[in-house]
Amino acid sequence: MKAVILAGGLGTRLSEETNVRPKPMVEIGGWPLLWHIMKTYSFHGVNEFVVCCGYKGYMIKEYFANYFLHVSDVTFDIAENRMEVHRERAEPWRVTLVDTGDETLTGGRLRRIADYVAGDDAFCMTYGDGLADIDVTALIGFHRSHGRPATVTAVKPPGRFGAMELEGGRVSGFTEKPPGDGGL
Numbered sequence: 001m002k003a004v005i006l007a008g009g010l011g012t013r014l015s016e017e018t019n020v021r022p023k024p025m026v027e028i029g030g031w032p033l034l035w036h037i038m039k040t041y042s043f044h045g046v047n048e049f050v051v052c053c054g055y056k057g058y059m060i061k062e063y064f065a066n067y068f069l070h071v072s073d074v075t076f077d078i079a080e081n082r083m084e085v086h087r088e089r090a091e092p093w094r095v096t097l098v099d100t101g102d103e104t105l106t107g108g109r110l111r112r113i114a115d116y117v118a119g120d121d122a123f124c125m126t127y128g129d130g131l132a133d134i135d136v137t138a139l140i141g142f143h144r145s146h147g148r149p150a151t152v153t154a155v156k157p158p159g160r161f162g163a164m165e166l167e168g169g170r171v172s173g174f175t176e177k178p179p180g181d182g183g184l
Contacts, residue, residue, distance in 0.1 A: 001120065003038075003048070003126065004124065005050070005130075006052045007051050007053055008057065010055050022128070024037075024129065025060060033128060037130060037131060038095075050116045051095060051096065052110075054100055054101055054103075055102050071090060072090070073086040122140075132153070139151065162175060
């Protein structure tokens, strides 16, 4: 099974970071969001990825073009124009990077990568900032057991503010940031 990652949006809410890089390349703990997403899928046995690139997609391509060098110990013999890899820590991933356009919406991006998932009975899809604590193995099992064309996951976001309970104009209770009302 493959995981399709939508990595083409502008990321305007993180503009202090995304004016210089695409949002999936914003780092957490020294690794891009995209890497964290891929590590999660890889943990569950999904090691083939189709990344829908858009805004500053060339930076994602450069990251993977140089990935092996960045995660390995190497010696460069400049005089001999030679490189020796001492220790490699590469992931078991196969990554296809597809330019799906800067302004393309989700459906258009999926349409543009159709050839890369053709022949697969199903694929996973997430956004390039879609970090979540999801048991991907269980999710895939759930999807297959129900025979539906798609399965969607959602989270109930935490509330933004504390909630007061009032009785007769007096505070009778307080709950610190209860779960939000995000429609679930």
